[in-house]
Amino acid sequence: MAMAQIENIRDLEILVALAQTHSFTHAAYQVGLSQPTVSMAIKRLEEQLGKPLVERRRFGAGGVQLTDAGLVAVSRAQQILVELDTLGLAVSAVGRNRIRRVGLPPIISSLLNCDQEGDTPSMPSGFVGVSLETVGSSRLLEHMRKHQVDYGAVAAVDDQLHISGVETRKMTTYPFGLAGSQGLMSTLGVDVSSGLTLGDISDLPESVRFVTLNHDFVHAQASDQLLRQQVSVSRIIEVADLDTLKAITSAGIALGFITSVGVEEVDGLEFMPFIDSKAPKFNIYLFHDRDRASSPRAEADVQAFAHYARYQLVSAPH
Structure with a gap:
């Protein structure tokens, strides 16, 4: 051989x-x-x-x-x-049912599990043979193209998402923007009540730094279209998780480049969205891989998840 x-x-x-x-x-x-x-x-x-x-x-x-x-x-x-x-x-699937993989990026996972008042459908539970994959949307999109995940939700800056064999449906859209501590915003004299245009970034002092998520997340792709066109790479910090981004932002070290849905009230951060029509958006899609083996139980799980996710995404504040 x-x-x-x-x-x-x-x-x-x-x-x-x-x-x-x-x-x-x-x-x-x-x-x-x-x-x-x-x-x-x-x-x-x-x-x-x-x-x-x-x-x-x-x-x-x-x-x-x-x-x-x-x-x-x-x-x-x-x-x-x-x-x-x-x-x-x-x-591992030999002799038993195949494990179904559900993909949810961290920000979307947090959004779907947030507590709300009123009559909210409960998150589907009790699934047999389901593995939750929590990775950044860019990484998850790669797994979707390789048909390694069954269903879930993913974010993309694309206005339309086409992947062979994968059914996708855009559910909602959030803006990207800059988040900052109250102290830094006050020092910069920024009016947080107004939105940002692309040119506003270059008007900030050279001493201002920015922090965003790395290329496992769609934030990096949006950052390439926004931040990197306006400021030098030396002023941009890339981190691997949302908690680190928020910690750096809260400490006043840098302005956080993030989608609005990634900022919660408990973070104590002020957020300014990009209102320029050319600015990329954080688009959330539900997806279901039709090329992967399916079963009546799997189809039922997909429908249950889609029902829950649609309710949460439509009800969440924009």
Whole structure:
């Protein structure tokens, strides 16, 4: 039996990340490794496969681009990684019903479980064989495209969300904006009663810093369209979770770039939404993967979740 050419599956993950970011630096950040480690992984793959996979260009010349061989390698690598991701589920499902995976990003999960007065339907409970996946929307969208999650809710800046085999329905929209402590807002002389336009960001003092969520979340994509077009990268702090973002914002260290639904009254923060028509929005979609195996029980769970989520999302303040 011939031995596999690739000795390290992690190298394939790094190659895919490089193809997505076109930057050794950004790929290293995405996979949580150092840049030299990423460079060594690509070189190792090139040696094992016998062909160059990337074209290395000077800074500012379009970034890292894949060769023809690299394009083929990335396509195959993505297929391999999808199969590996589902291997554990496939083996564990032998002899019993398959575990259904429900996807809910942290902000949406908090929104769907918030307490409200009045007659509110209870969150569907007692599901048999359901696994809750709580990851940022950008990461969840990747899992949806790979058909690794059955149903749930996800956020996107896209006005329409089309994924092959996945049924999606936009439920509601929230604005992105800047949140700040009362002290910082007062120091800056900001009128929080009025909304923000894109040009307002560049009018803030150079000393003002911003904090937002990393590329596991759609906040990073919105930030690319808003913050990074107006201020230098050195003024932007990226964090991996909402609690850290709020802690930095509450301490007055930076203004938080966040969707309005991510700010709660108990946070003690003041929020200013972007009112510019060109500003990206935090759009919430319900989704259901039709390509994954289904059953009457699974269909019932999907309907129960959709009923509950629709009520909560429509009833929540905007």
